[in-house]
Structure formats: structure tokens, C-alpha cells
Amino acid sequence: MRIETRKVGGVTVLDISGRITIGEESTTLRKAVRDLLETGERKILLNLGDVSYVDSSGIGELVSAFTTVRNQGGRLKLLQLTKKLRELLAITKLLTVFEAFDDEDKAVASFSE
Amino acid sequence: MKNGEIEISFSSELEYLDLIQNVSESVTQTLGFDEDTRYWIGMSVRESVTNAIQHGNKLDAEKKVGVSFRVARDRLVILIRDEGEGFEESEIPNPLEPENVLKPSGRGIFYVRTFMDEVSFRRLPEGGTEVKMEKKLSRRTQDKNNQGGDHEN
Numbered sequence: 702m703r704i705e706t707r708k709v710g711g712v713t714v715l716d717i718s719g720r721i722t723i724g725e726e727s728t729t730l731r732k733a734v735r736d737l738l739e740t741g742e743r744k745i746l747l748n749l750g751d752v753s754y755v756d757s758s759g760i761g762e763l764v765s766a767f768t769t770v771r772n773q774g775g776r777l778k779l780l781q782l783t784k785k786l787r788e789l790l791a792i793t794k795l796l797t798v799f800e801a802f803d804d805e806d807k808a809v810a811s812f813s814e
Numbered sequence: 815m816k817n818g819e820i821e822i823s824f825s826s827e828l829e830y831l832d833l834i835q836n837v838s839e840s841v842t843q844t845l846g847f848d849e850d851t852r853y854w855i856g857m858s859v860r861e862s863v864t865n866a867i868q869h870g871n872k873l874d875a876e877k878k879v880g881v882s883f884r885v886a887r888d889r890l891v892i893l894i895r896d897e898g899e900g901f902e903e904s905e906i907p908n909p910l911e912p913e914n915v916l917k918p919s920g921r922g923i924f925y926v927r928t929f930m931d932e933v934s935f936r937r938l939p940e941g942g943t944e945v946k947m948e949k950k951l952s953r954r955t956q957d958k959n960n961q962g963g964d965h966e967n
Contacts, residue, residue, distance in 0.1 A: 723828060723831070723868075756857065756861065757921040758864070758919070761918040764917070767916075793909050793915070793925075798915065
């Protein structure tokens with residue numbers, strides 16, 4: 702997994718590529734989110750458009766990231782879900798939990814609402 | 815594949831997950847499953863093997879995981895065996911219950927049950943657990959594999 706970080710209108714966007722699967726690859730995301738929280742970032746958008754594969758552990762990491770950010774008073778949202786990832790989230794009722802967007806501008810703007 | 819069976823045995827190390835998923839992809843492609851179905855079967859195999867390595871054999875590399883693929887009548891049958899102490903199926907929490915939705919784990923078996931047609935577990939007499947997963951072959955797949963008549967192994 703590779704993560705690149707950028708700032709757009711007060712929102713930290715994590716561009717994630719590769720796989721989010723059990724083991725080393727999923728802990729990379731955990732560390733990235735923790736580092737952001739430590740530096741005071743509270744508006745986090747995970748861009749998953751280039752994620753090629755997610756297993757149940759990866760879904761768990763997305764949930765962990767969401768609850769960790771929320772528990773620190775922040776918000777974490779998702780951008781550009783692949784069809785397969787959307788299905789995995791939907792059947793485990795997680796699309797009712799996560800806010801997910803296809804358009805980055807709309808996603809960024811939603812943090813100001 | 816119509817008369818054959820593929821069996822693989824490997825030590826309980828997560829690095830084998832990609833290999834076994836690739837085998838699943840090859841087998842299901844050979845059998846003519848469409849791309850989406852191949853993807854979900856591959857994920858089910860990966861999740862079940864992860865459970866066997868992590869929860870069954872508790873990452874003990876001395877313990878083996880066995881995976882087999884075969885065709886029986888109108889379906890693909892996949893068996894996954896570990897050498898662990900087993901678990902009570904009734905104790906697997908439902909990830910859709912409100913108190914579980916935001917838990918970081920506990921979705922693997924649920925996904926497997928969702929994507930496969932039948933899933934069952936049994937304790938093996940020699941110890942360990944066997945997961946049996948079945949996926950019905952599509953009509954196109956059956957036609958491709960039944961030239962020469964039905965066969966059950």
C-alpha cells in the first residue's frame with residue numbers, strides 16, 4: 702500500500718493506492734491516520750480510487766480509522782469507492798456509517814457543512 | 815478439471831494468501847465462471863484460508879493448511895482444513911448486529927456466506943476444522959465441463 706497526503710481547503714486527503722489487506726499493508730493506514738491526529742488534523746478524506754483490493758481485515762482497518770478519528774472529535778470520509786468495495790461496505794451495513802463521495806470537490810465541501 | 819481434484823498444502827504463513835488466491839482464480843477461470851463470480855470466490859477462499867492460518871492454526875508455521883478444489887455434479891466444492899482446536903459456529907458474532915457494525919473484525923465468515931452458495935464447518939476426527947464451500951456452476955460452465963457426461967468425485 703502507498704499513501705500520499707495532500708491538503709485541500711482545510712481537508713487532509715490521503716491518496717491510497719495498492720491493497721488494504723491483512724498484515725503489514727493494513728497497519729500502514731492505521732499509522733498514517735494516527736500520525737495525522739497527532740498533528741491536529743481532524744478532517745480526513747480517504748481517496749480509495751486506486752485501491753486494487755480490500756479484504757475483511759482492510760474493511761476492519763477502514764472502520765478502525767473511522768472510529769479513531771471520530772473519538773478524537775474529527776471526521777473521516779471516503780472518496781471514489783470501487784464497485785467491489787462499495788458492495789463489501791453495503792452488505793455489512795457500513796455504507797450507513799461512512800459518508801462516501803465520488804466527487805472530490807463535493808467531498809471537501811461537505812466538511813464545511 | 816471435470817474429473818480432477820487440486821490439492822494444496824502449505825504452512826500457516828500469511829504470505830501464501832496471494833498464491834492460493836491465484837490458484838482459485840485459475841481454477842474458476844478454467845471452469846468458466848464470470849469475472850465477478852471469480853472475484854468473490856477468490857475472496858471467499860482468501861478469507862477462509864486467513865481464518866485457518868490466523869484463528870485455526872494461530873499462525874503456527876509448523877501447522878499445515880490444506881485447500882482442495884473439485885467439481886461435484888453441478889458445483890465447485892472447495893475444502894479448507896486447518897489443524898487448530900476448532901470453534902463453535904454458533905459463537906460467531908453477527909457483524910450486522912448494531913453493537914458489532916463498528917467492530918474492526920468479525921466480517922470474514924459473513925462475506926464467505928454471502929458470496930458462496932453453501933458453507934459448512936465440521937470438526938475433523940483427527941483434529942482441526944474443515945470448511946466446505948460450494949458454488950453452483952453456471953449453465954455455461956456446466957456445458958463446458960459436462961461434455962462427456964456428469965461426473966462426481
